Amino acid sequence: MRFGVLGPVEVRDGAGVVIAVPAPRQRALLAMLVLDTGRIVGHARLLEGLYGEPPAGAANALQSQVSRLRRTVPGLVVEHHPAGYRLVAGPSEVDATYCAELLAAGRGLEALRLWRGPALADVDAPFADDARQRLEELRISCVIAAGTPGDLRDLLARHPLREDVRAALMRALHREGCQTEALEVFARGRELLADELGVDPSPALAAAHVEILRAQAPHRGVPAQLTSFVGRDEDLRRVAKWLQENRLVTLIGPGGTGKTRLAVEVASREQGEVAFVDLSATTDVARALLDGAGVREAGLLSAGALCVEDRLHAALATRDVLLVVDNCEHVVDDAARVLGAVLAACPGVRVLATSREPLGITGETLSPVSALDDEAAVRLFEDRAQAVKPGFSADREVIVDVCRRLDGIALAIELAAARVRSLPIAEIAARLDDRFRLLSRGSRTAAPRHRTLHAVVEWSWDLLTEAERDLAARFTVFHGSAGLDAAVAITGSDVDTLSSLVDKSLIEVTGDRYRMLDTIRAFCATHAPDLAERHARWFLARAQEAEPHLRAHDQVEWLTRLGADHDNLTAALRWATVHDVGLALELVAALATYYWCRGLRTEAAQRAEAVIRACGETAPPGRAQEYALCLLLAWPIATGDQSGRIGQADALLCALDGPPRYPIMTMMWGMALGAPENDSQTWHHRNRLIGTDSWSRALALVGDGLMARMQGDPIAGRELLRQGAEGFERVGDRWGAALAHHQLGEIALEAGEPALDAIGRAYTLLTELGATEDIAELLVVRARARLVSGDAEGAAADYDEAFEQARRVGSPLVQANCHLGRAELARRNGDLDAARAECDRAWELTPGGWYSPDEMRCHIAFERGRIAKAAGDDAGAREHLLEALRRAVGQRNLLTEAAVRAELAAPAGP
Structure with missing residues (x-):
């Protein structure tokens, strides 16, 4: 709910609809409460403000007015306290309070726009005159802060003796280049003060007069903009605040992110004198500043005897001016020297600079201009697209994807949006792999370096040293981001050069990770040597170093390290799969524990399957264990003879004479082969391959516990699993x-x-651990537990969450389990058609399921049998239950077998 007093009293509900308050007394009461929002207004003050001299019974009348006001404005919260009444609302919900906040933040023009006319225009009550006077002072401050000559002229006509208004009008005219008119305003004011009050102008008004006289060419050189400014509200507030507190603020960031536009927007909201200086086309910084500040050299303190920098200091020594210095990067050393001297010699000067690297001046405040977030990027794209193609609209997700792939770079988004006039957005998205060719048409009026995306990046590239270019090109071998150790080791460069690229906005740093925007990466990659093998071998060494830690107390730390390099590990594996299958096999084996602990089983299977196809049907020499591990990882999604894959892995593992190099292989072997028969050769051989270390012993306990559970001995299973849990912990x-x-x-x-x-x-x-796939699987179990406890609603929510997570990671087994769980819910609710449909969906997903898909089919058949029994179809129920029994026997799962037999023996329901 929003409240307005800056004009007629107004109340708007959450949807923005105005709620009428027609009763004058209620309107006055509401206005008094609004003006003191959040504070208790005493009974006596309310009565006096409403009635002047309160009549008899006024206290009861006040209570009645409050009650009627609450009924008139649904949702209005007016609390009663022993001392009085309080309107409950946030400061931003009251236009007067919000106006004051905007004013304090230096946003006078926005504050002025909140006014809808004279304050409290429709209130007639004793308190109103004083309140209007206070609010009128707020309005005057807004007009002064906004600095618009027309508004200031109108205000001065109403308050001709207000010297602050007159000084503001003089400065506004001065900024517009109307120096003569500004001086005339001062002259009229001086005469009026003398005639009416018999006084001279105040020091403040006199100072404004001197300021205008000293400026040889009154200047407010903020370039006018032809397009709307989108996003970056927080950047605007932050930079404006920092400029109030610091004399040098530098906007840094890659080319095209919008540094210049942000600087212009900040400057346009400044109240004082502003000079805009573009250094992109010059190497003489001092002269560019002198010209940009609008200073004529003739007549300045015997100008011929002074150098340019001395004339610059003399021109700015007594001026309060904001210098916006754009594009410092290509003359950064001179810019730092000249601006440093100006700041030291001219105390009234502030500098807002834009650069792709810091100036490095003591006292400099850096404000990075990063990529636009999704919301701002979409707004920018839509705004620019509608400018070239009125009525443009497109699926928001497609626009988001385009903007993300363009790294949120404002210029790139604008160039892409301009193409919607001739290309569908889907075609633009499809062509972004060749973004430099696609985004090769920009504004003819823009500087050459801003006309195409290629030119933007090339401008930065040309400013680099040879060492920096070499590192920038080599850094493109990384995918996602890189740690310092990888960046230095793989590129063969040094920390100082890397830091220099960070300073020059070619590489970003977040925490302890370094990354390059895809747009910059695409440009630099055209200059890169082939470091793919070096990259792959370095990350193989990292994976091998990490593997034993993934089974120890520092598990999470190392999972986090590998997770940060997930994109690099994937890229290394893809390269090795094509170019060096031995290296690819080693990578898969070294990463198996990582994949499993992070719940990335589907991804692991896909990577392993690609490597198996690259290797062929036999293991390369010396890589039998790695090949077997790939077979076990890939088996669930393998096409063709799955049992043959398992048999091949079994044969390779049976040939081992001791524990494998990667202990997780034993666990995966057991999961792929299922429960062996007691005292079988496979059983004994598998136990012989379990190592003697503490982790392997804990794994053996858990394996034995699973076996006991499946063989119908839950007491032994529980104890073994408890011991295994303690061992792992x-x-x-x-x-x-x-x-x-x-x-x-x-x-x-x-x-x-x-x-x-x-x-x-x-x-x-x-x-x-962040094990998404395992969490999804566990949510299915939790759903079943909640259903057993009678919480059907909680079970349904868990199935929904599990299904969504499984869908995101591509796990068909968990999705099938969710469908099966929903089938049970539907059966319990009596919706047998929905239950059958859910079973069908589960069955369709099972061929791509995970370990023991036959067990999953067993459970589906079991549920189908119960659905048929609930429908009174005894023959169909028996058929499905017998199928479930056959599969349970084949799996040697005595637990499931017992449950199926019990269901077969149970009588049909009513």
Whole structure:
């Protein structure tokens, strides 16, 4: 709800609809409360403000007025206190308060726009005259701050003796280049003060007069803009504030991000004198500043005897002026020297500079101008697109994608938007891989370096030293970002050169990571040597170094390190898959534990499958273990003979005479082959391959616990899993501990016992790891536990969340499980058609499912049997349940087998 007193009293609801307050007394009461929003207004003050001399019974009348006001304005919150009444509203909801805030922030023009006419125009009450007087002072301050000559003339006509208004009008005329008129305003004011008051102009008015006389060419050189300014509201506020507190603020950032436009917008809102100086086409900084400040050299203190810099100091020594100095990067050393001297010699000068690197002057405040966020980028794209193609509209997600791929660079977005006149936006998006050719047409009036995207980046490239260019080109080998150690080791460069590229806005730094915008990367890559193999081998070494830590207490730290380099690891693996399959096999093996702990099983399978196809049907010499691990990772999504893949992996592992190099291989072997028969050769060989280290012993306990559970011994399974969880927690492996707690929750669920505590513990551990796919899988179990406890609504919410997470990471098994869970919910609700449809969807997803897809089909058949039984179709129920039984026996899962047999034996429902 918003309240207005800067004009007639006004109330608007949340949708912006005006709510009429027709009763004069209620309107006056509301105005008094609004003017003191958030504060208690005493009874006596309210009565006096409304009535002057309160009549008998006024206290009761006040209470009645408040009640009627509440009814008139639905949603109005007026609290009663022993001392009086208080309107509950935020400061920004009251136009007078918001006006004062804008004024304090130096945004006078915006503050003035809030006024809708004379304050409290429709209020007739004793308090109103004093209130109007106070608000009129606020309006005068807004007009002065906005500095618009027309408004100031009108205000001065009403208040001819106000010297602050007269001084503001003089300065406004001076900024517009109307020096003669400004001096006439002063002369009329001096005469009026003498005739009416018998006084001379005040020091403030006299100072404005002297300021105008000293300026040889009154100047406000802010370039006029032809397009709207979009976004960067926070940047505007921040830079304006810093300019009030500091004398040198430098906007830094890559080319095309909008530094110049931001500087112009900040300067246009300044109240005083502004001079705009563009250094892009000059190498003589001092003369450019002298010309840009609008100073004629003739007549300045015997100008012929002074050098340009001395004349500049003399011209600015007594002026309060903001110098906007644009494009300092190509003359940064001279710009720093000249501006440093100006700031030292001219105390009234402030500087707002734009550059692609800092000036390096003591006292400089840096304000990075980064990429536009999605909202601002879309607004900019739509604004510029509608300018060239009125009525333009497009799917917001497509626009967001285009803007993101252009790194949120304002110029690139504007150039892309200009192409909608001749190309559909989908075609623009498709052509962004060749962005420099696509965005090759800009404004003919723009500086050459801003006409095309290529020219913007080339301008920065040409300003680099040879060493900087070499590093910029080499840095393009990275994908996403890079740590300092990788950046230095792989490029062969040094920290100082890297820091220089950061200073020059070619490379960004966030925390301890370095990254290059895709647009800059695309340009620099055309100059890059081939470092792909060096990159891949360095990241292989990093993955191998990390692997043992992923099974220890510093697991999260190393997962975070590898996660930060995920894009680099993926790029290294893709390159190796094509160019060096041995290296690719080593990378997959070294990353298997990372993929598993982060819940990236689907991605791991896709990467491993690509490597297997590149290798062919046999393992390269010396790479049998890595090949076997790839087979186990890729098996769930493999096409063709899946059982043959498993058999091949089994044969390779059976040939080992000791534990594998990567202990996770044993776990994956067990998951792929399923539960072996007791005392089988496979059982004994698998146990022989389990290492003697603490992590492997914990894995063996969990494996034995899973076996006991599947063979129908939940008591032994529970104890083994509990011991396994403790073992994993001792070594610091959250993933292994989460697996054990997950299974403990399953056992509790099957026994009809509370399961949410164990599931919650597993959820906490997986959340610490960021294991999205595992979390989605666990949410399915939590949904089942909630359903058993009677919380059907919570179960449905968990299935929805799990399905969405599984969809994002591409996990068909979890999606199938969600459909199966929804089938049970629908069956319990009596919607058997929906239940059957959910089972069908689950079945369709199962061929692409994960380990033991046959077990998933078993559960689907089981649910179909229960649906058929609920429908009274005994023959169909028996058919489905027998299929479930056959699959459970094939899986040697005695637990599921027992559940199916119990369902077969149970009588049909009513």
